[in-house]
Amino acid sequence: MCLKFYRLLLSGLLLSLPLAAQIPAYRPTAADLTGAAADACVQTHARAAARPAYASLSHRQKMARYDVKYYKLDLNLTNTARTVSGAVTMRARTNVQPLDSLAFELYSTYTIDSVVVNGRRSLGFRRVGLGDVTVGLSQAVASATLFNAIIYYRGTAPNGNSAAIGNALDTRVAPTYGVSTTWSLSEPYNAYEWWPCKQVLTDKADSSDVWVSTAAANKVGSNGVLVNTTSLPGGQVRYEWKSRHPIDYYLISVAVGPYVEYVNYASPAGGPRIPIVNYVYNQAALNAFRTEIDRTPGFLEYFSEAAGLYPFADEKYGHSMAPIGGGMEHQTMTTQDGFTFTLTAHELFHQWFGDHVTCGAWEDIWLNEGFASYGEYLSLNRFSTPAAALSWMNQAHTSAMSQPGGSVFVSDTTSVGRIFSSRLSYKKGAAVVHMLRYLLNDDVKFFRALRTYQNTYGGRTARTRDLQRVFEAEVGRSLQYFFDQWFRGEGYPTFTVRWNQANGLVYIQNTETTSMPAVTPFFSTEVDYRLTFTDGSTRTIRLPQYQPVVSAAVAESRAISTITVDPDQWLLNGTGPITRDNGLVTGTRQGSRLAAITVYPNPCRDQLRLADFSGGLATAEVTDATGRVVLRQPVTAAAPVLYTAALAPGIYRLRLVSKSGVVAQARFVRASE
DSSP: OHHHHHSSSSSSHHHHHHHHHSSOOOOHHHHHHHHHHHHHHHHHHHHHHOOSSOOOHHHHHHHEEEEEEEEEEEEESSSSSEEEEEEEEEEEEEOOOOOOEEEOOOOOOOOOOOOETTEEEEEEEEEEEETTEEEEEEEEEEOOEEEEEEEEEEEEEEOOSTTTOOOOEEEOTTTOOEEEEEEETTTTTTGTTEEEEEETTTOOEEEEEEEEEETHHHHHHHEEEEEEEEEEEETEEEEEEEESSSOGGGGGOEEOOOOOEEEEOOOOOOOEEEEEEESSSSSHHHHHHHHHHHHHHHHHHHHHHHHHTTTTTOOOOOOOOOOOOSSEEESSSSSSSSSOHHHHHHHTTTTTTTTTTTSSSGGGHHHHHHHHHHHHHHHHHHHOOOHHHHHHHHHHHHHSSSOEEEEEEEEOOOOOHHTTTTIIIIHHEEEEEHHHHHHHHHHHHHHHHHHHHHHHHTEEEEEEHHHHHHHHHHHHHHHHHHIIIIIIIOOOEEEEEEEETTTTTTEEEEEEEEEEEOOOOOOEEEEEEEEEEEEEEEEEEEHHHEEEEEEEEEESOEEEEEEOOOOHHHHHHEEEEEEEEEHHHSSSSTTTSSSBBBSSSBBSSSEEEEEEOOOSSEEEEEEEEEEEEEEEEEOOSSSOEEEOOTTOOOEEEEEEEETTTOOOEEEEEEOOO
């Protein structure tokens, strides 16, 4: 329905519409188009400077001896200080060896009062460095056996600008609203600064409980479902949150403050009505942000359509406000310092990409941040305009290409700044997702690949190679070259194009150069060219860039005024000069003689033979009526046959591209059976 029609409805009917349908059409602000949401996410992590290394190797080896199944945090917190006290229960299963000691991580300034394993108090513990704790067990736990450990501790969360800490638990008064809150931010290595845990990405807990006792004036936001609030002596209340979904250590969260609660609902297709529980500073904050908060149901419904049903639909989604400087995608309850269109979309899409499926190593953080950033683009395209989405992508490309090098793959995971690089992990990561979509050239396949990825790895972790396999299954061939170029490679290509038109053909020659030739000397890709004719009409063709210099000839008799390379900004590329060169026809060897080739039988069914093909190895490309490449196959003079059984009945265009850049072409019909 259009907004004009809405004004004709009676107010009672208007109120009966789903909330997402009542939200006015979005007019993007400059900040939404400049990638400010991703930058805010980056700044959030940058403010929380983290220790530059994992737990020691020997300690990680000790922690590898068990698999965490469940965490329960039962803590005392206030909204005005970083003091922590209470107990954390860990339920785990031993692996192949018996367990005679329990290793975990807890920041060195906390006092550990006791550790109880399977009801027996430990013999003592040893602490090394900033956070490595090893507890001696009074009785060993047999291999492949469940055990419970309870760690009783107290202290004050560290806070400051030291690179050794990450400010994982912070207290601050929110500007403008004057409300003091305490909140957590544990990513990437800092959960140990406020609770004892095992900080290993690939060991998700199967479920979790977070209980927080605080002043009765406060509310506590956390993961999952609020199952109870229990009144306690001394004007205290305990908030009891329960989640029964797998969760990584850094996604377990708390936010404590005298919040105002505001609940709205999403109704995704094929799913339940999902509450979106928002803890905002006060009524003034709710008045300021309510319109943007009310966009969340529409985002959730759309993302459920695109990537699969919201993965925590049986629990909730929500937000807790804190002066965090951006947002953090805590599972089922994001922490945000405010609400803007792209920030809310970014953090919500993380619930699929980052929370439900978590990167299995920080080297692969783009699987979290690149996809969440792409959620901004998708939301602008759906709820604003394609022009706004294109503007967003243009900015992402500008950022990614602001330096000549840099890999999406994170080679130095000791650097939090590198892990959360806005340019590489967020902007270039989103560009890589966009190019995967372009490579498939089929949105049905692209979004099916996203859902397959979620269904296959949901509740677990995944690496880039896992995503690669999913997309290879959709495209039906190896994509190793793509990920070598764009994930581990560096830089980007720049295209310089010469063109001419004669004899009913347009001749195109594209010369590719790269920004980091010593690392990635060539990017193999298809490239779109938009032909604009003198009457103002246009045609877009897609040609392969299979070597640094390629030439092609395409049938087109209408007079061309200009050619634009990659007009819809699918590729991360620089554009060099695009010039008309009247000498290009003679420069394309044998262009006019080989412009056409005879094929038979025509119509064909399973095979199409090339009658007068006498060249060496060539690539046969078949495009359908829309210009989409539907078949690509090598052919030789010894075997001049194209296998067409997989094609649907219809009319097709065949192009033959040789190493010399010569293109022969023909039209043929694939007959019905």
